Amino acid sequence: MVFANCRPVVFADGTEGLFACPLDEYFWQQHLTNVAIRIAEISKVDLISVIDGIFLDMEMYRTEALAANKKNYSPTTCFCDDCFSHFIQTRPEWKNLPAVRKDRRESWLSQNGLLEDYLAYQTGRVEVKARELKELVHAINPKMLFGVYPAITKTNWVQKALMRALGSESYPVISFSTDTYGYPSCWGASKIPSDIPQYFKEYDINGIYVAGYMFRKYTSSEIRTNIIQSRQRCQGYWLYKMPQLFESVIPAGEELGGGTQADYLQAIKNANAW
Ligand SMILES: [Zn+2]
Known part of the structure; x- marks a missing residue:
């Protein structure tokens, strides 16, 4: 869900979702990384600890009544100002940020032959964040396992990126x-x-x-x-x-x-x- 101080996800139709942009810095720091570090620290306390790992719940609660494409991340997310401008800055052909409305960004990227690159770039950014989280946790307790809920998915690129990073070169x-x-x-x-x-x-x-x-x-x-x-x-x-x-x-x-x-x-x- 979108916590206070977090940036909401933006769908291709320009509307905001009930959950956070997958690249929101505050969300990653406050609600994922800091919590994961704390769990890893507690897992090191001898005698009382029965913590083997961290379970990431990717279900987006409160979206139950919404249309299927508004319930979670999919290729139609995220087109927020931050995601869009971050990507454009990596493209040498665009010296300045083009003025494209949120609800036109997906089609604009597609028309310019950039949509595939956009999704790949977004995926890479999520993987970097997930890998950083894993490394911070393993620096405290190298035995910590990672689990992701719920079912495996073909469309949720955020969940796939997380799983790829968390399983890479480890258990x-x-x-x-x-x-x-x-x-x-x-x-x-x-x-x-x-x-x-x-x-x-x-x-x-x-x-x-x-x-x-x-x-x-x-x-x-x-x-x-x-x-x-x-x-x-x-x-x-x-x-x-x-x-x-x-x-x-x-x-x-x-x-x-x-x-x-x-x-x-x-x-x-x-x-x-x-
Ligand atoms: Zn975004």
Whole structure:
């Protein structure tokens, strides 16, 4: 979401989105890098630390009711003043910044044969920022892992750039995927894409894929079956959310899909040993 002091993303139609420009300095510093550094520092505290890595949530909350192309980054973002002028400054043919309205920038870049270069340049800038973040974290704790949520995507170039940078020359970045999360259109391990290795290869991402399951959408025996299938179809699984298996009071709407807490724990143990 767009926090105070952050610059909103700008779509190709000139409108502003509900989330930040992917290259907003303040956003990267305050909401990503500083937080990541703090997590890395806490992960180094002996005895109490159980932190293995950092999970980047790329879902843009509050966009649920918006059109699909306004819910997240895509090739139709970002055309804000900063992104546009930054790119133009790298082009020797443009001594001065051309006066192009926000809603005309995409077509202007396209007409001038620059749209592909623009997206590549933007992608490169995100990768630089993500690599800097990773290096700062690894300088504190070289063992820190990185994960990105939700499902892998072909259109969200920001997510792909992040994953590429975070997995490069280190432990693979972990895709905390939601293809199997449990909603009607994404239920069961059979929804794990069959072309994951090709996806990672196509986008030059050193990644691994783990299938996600929500406890409220799966019974304990379904959890067992689907964990076993995940281990055959991809690199692993993740479960949401663990407090449901330990806390005595479960909030309304978060009840387990079917089975007691002990049933779920036994099912997980059983599947892991399978
Ligand atoms: Zn921008």
